[in-house]
Amino acid sequence: MTQACKDPVIHNQWHPLTSLDEIAQGLVHDTVLLEQPLSYAMDDTGALHVWYRTPAQPAHTPYDPAKAGNALPARSKHGYLWTCVGKPPKDLFPVPELLEPDRQNVPTGVFGVNVSAGRTIENFLDMGHFPFVHTGILGEEPRTEVKEYDVEISESRDEILATRCQFYQPKAALASESGADVEYVYRVPHINCALLYKSSPGFEAEGRMDVIYMFLQPMTREWTRAHTGMCVIDLENSYQGIRCFQQVIFGQDKPILENQFPKQLPLDTRAETPIRADKSAIAYRRWLSRKGLTYGVIPAAV
Template identity: 25%
Template sequence: MTTSAAPQFSPVIEPDAPAPPASPGASPAGFASATASATSAAPYAAPNGAAGELPLPRNLTFDPADWQILARYWYPVALSKDVTEGPLGVTLLDKPLVVYRVDGEVVVADDLCPHRGMLLSLGEDQHDGRGIKCPYHGLRFGAQGKCTSIPAHPRNKIPEKMHLRAYGAVERYGLVWTCLARRAGEEEGVAIPPVPHWEDEGFQQINCPYIDVAAFAGRQVEGFLDVAHFAFVHADSFADANNPEVPDYNPVPTPDGFHTDYWSTMANIPHGVHMDVPDDFLWLRHFHLHVPFSASLVVHFPEGARLSMLNAASPVSAKQTRLFDARCRNFDTDQPVEDVYAFNKQIFEEDRAMVEAQKPENLPLDPKLEVHIPADKSSIAYRRALRDIGLSEFFTA
């Protein structure tokens, strides 16, 4: 393949790929649906039915006003395959949660027994389909976090306050999603970012293992959207170190972020893997950002091959992120999925080294705090989108 930094030729484009836009900001054919809103903030109704603020976590690392905004979105907290009848402890936005199954349905609730404050995630799998069991006094909790048994008083009525605070939970793209502003049973109108082609015929669905990053979720997402770091950070995995120049592109605003098409000669093939690619082939990467911390990417390979992925950064705290990945492809579907896991881990480990070293740890939303270059258009659009949902300009962790 060519190592030309900027295409100065008529590119080879597969027949069903959208043509390069006449102007960088134009929306190409085939992506009309990209302007649809996928994420939106959910309103919060207090237990008495009145609208109000959510109760803050005990150990808050976010600005309280920023936390109230972020808590109204849906985030993945676990891989579906990791959730069994036994308790699984996770953390979202500083709030410890317990995830488990009852009759196949997923429950997400506060990881705290109302009786004496024991972490329910420390309990053992009971293998009886009746929910989880507090390891301290044996209280049982079932569907929607309802307390079903108090062994010390089996004939007494169970107090309402003994039920867990349970949250809306849905399974999509092999992931368990929840929203701290939705109570269990309030899953209507779920606003979860899509994985393009996930349900399309001929596409193999893959969930790579999650990756923990010691950084703010916004930093990780911005790095995923960045196209200027390939030649420097990913030279050992797929990128051409001699091809650092970034062709012009323009993000197009959408109701929940933006989408953009990035055309370049930078290939997307693991080093050491052979694929027949014309020397003058022009690669299309279609990015779609969904506020606050998710972004999809569809890479157009030769001969109609597609790789589609969702980068979903789940904010454990203001300084810790759990990165979930849902992807699908219509090529190499007979190859070991472990190869995909290994390649994905290599790329994101390369990214993690950069993200964890960035200062300040928070993502500066005031455009005057850092110096920008034309290649930063996606980064600038992302920070603007976060400001638009009301996050503070300095976003100090």
């Protein structure tokens, strides 16, 4: 099998392809992962299949196992279908909140972004842009300061954790009635996946948090499929209202992301000048460097 990309770090990962919600059962769907055309389907029994795309099984036709191309591993987790084009890791990071019965897991849609996955994760981790890009919702001038927060790389779980993040938000969530200082926790448990936890309106006292996640599928080095979703304790707002709120936010981020230059993420610490508020981004770049990732990034000069 010819591989368009040779980086073992990115090959040996589980990558998301679609939310289970969006699969039309019994039909073939096409997508692209790491420049490889792939197809996937959910058969009549609900089992998931992923394979290298073949002309014998075009998209939108009924799935026929006899005609499907070389099979790839398929895994259902967090409401999404995942696959791996290299050696699949045994585990995929856990999200315990997704299993709590009083939450809704709302996939808010998958969007194409003309930028690398790394740039997209970094924007997701950044609080400094809230007042300027999400004006009146996630921030507003003059309250633009990013207060000191903590970042650690957990060795046992191999993930980045940013805690004690605080930001003033005029409308932190769909269920918010007024502005408030909102507490954030960020997790990066996978090179292309990040989650943020923020205080859930009405549940602050219990310390329970809403979860917003972004699972990225690198189609090419500079074109990413961003699977976005929320897992909220919000029994009042409709599924659709939550979706719409999240799409407004992501629609505001998109042009900012697409204007990043270079589109791939520079890992050399001297390539861009960070400020204190970028602590989590710096940790992320170092973490990717240590893993030896080369796909979708500009590796540091040795």
